[in-house]
Amino acid sequence: MSYGPALPPHLLKKREAPTDDDGPQQPAPKKRNAPIGPARPNQPKARDDDDFGPLPPPAGGPEQDEEYELALKVKEIEERAKRRQEEDEESRREKKLERGDWMLVPPEAKGGKKNIIDSSGWTASPLDKGKKKAAPKNEPLPPPPVASAQDKSTRKYVDQYNEKNRPKSLLESHQVEFAKTKLDTDDVSKRAFDRDKDMGSRRIDGKSRQNLIEQSKELDSRFGHGKKTFL
Template sequence: AALAAESASRARETVRETARASAAAESSAPKRADWMLVPPSSDDWTSKVDPTKLKTRKFASGKGAKAPGEKSGISAIWTETPEEKRQRLEDEVLGRKEVATNSGKGESSERGKEGVDEEEQKAIAKRIREYNEKNRGKSLVEQHTGRNGGKEEEDDPSKRGFDKEKDMGLGGRVGHVQKQEMLRKAGDFGSRFERGKFL
């Protein structure tokens, strides 16, 4: 009985020593700061800064580096621990938190904001167009065609030197109809590109 008690006490002591050793190894093992492990969020200051104007900087050591930001959105799913996942699912099932989906409230409010912004942009564009029509003169193309009366010059071969392309009917000669079509298409280039934003 004494032998069994002695071996049991040795076993307990070795278990304690193993626990102490693992605790010491854990505490002495180097740990990375949270900012190294967590991906940057979309509301981070780096998303607002022009990357061409960034200066060289050191590792984060200020208040922001020590206090981890609140996890939210899709990026939180990538870095959450099993306990956090269990808690999140529990909260969603019990209705404490809203389920995070791609078509959440935030996006619908953004869409609504875009719609209002788009209407405002259209109103500003209309005012600018009206102002330009009222206060500005004709474009150079309109002035030039108005000066000639919209007619092409008569091409009399006897009044000019020999031109092989014109006189022999060679090459890609642009006729009057083709020229008008090209001018009409060129005048409509503004509709093919995104309009500028005025705000």
């Protein structure tokens, strides 16, 4: 006879059920001890970046196929851009920038009077000037350009026509008038000191000498007492 609360029926059956394991039980397996010494390095995992050629299509539905095609396009665009950048850098290193002649040399004059003056110095580069200085100086110089017979006859005809049919310009007429007035009047107050003109002896001819003598005789009567008498 038991006192106190009774066990539930399902627990009571499990408690009364006989066990098959009779006798001592086997000990639990021991844990494997860690190896002594340094451990091996982890092997690197395989990466997809080192693969060459197109990747095999993944096994999956249409969504995975679209993602795979998009990844292939992106990779192709990146490779193309990288290849173009390398080509540009290589061409920039090898090729030197040079300007064309149309940017450096002026165009030739068409029509009109030909210029016979050497104007090559306007477009000469520092390299050309250095070569010109380093050239030997004993070489004979090229002959100066000579005007043709047609140019001479044309210039002569133009000068004759201007003398006959065209009056002098305003500047030329003023220059002629100024030269005439300068020869006629010599105002000392309007010019600088001139030793030859101001201190040099003037030549006196016979007529002017006689006039000076006659004028000097009248100095007595001019500065003396008057002949007239007043009341």
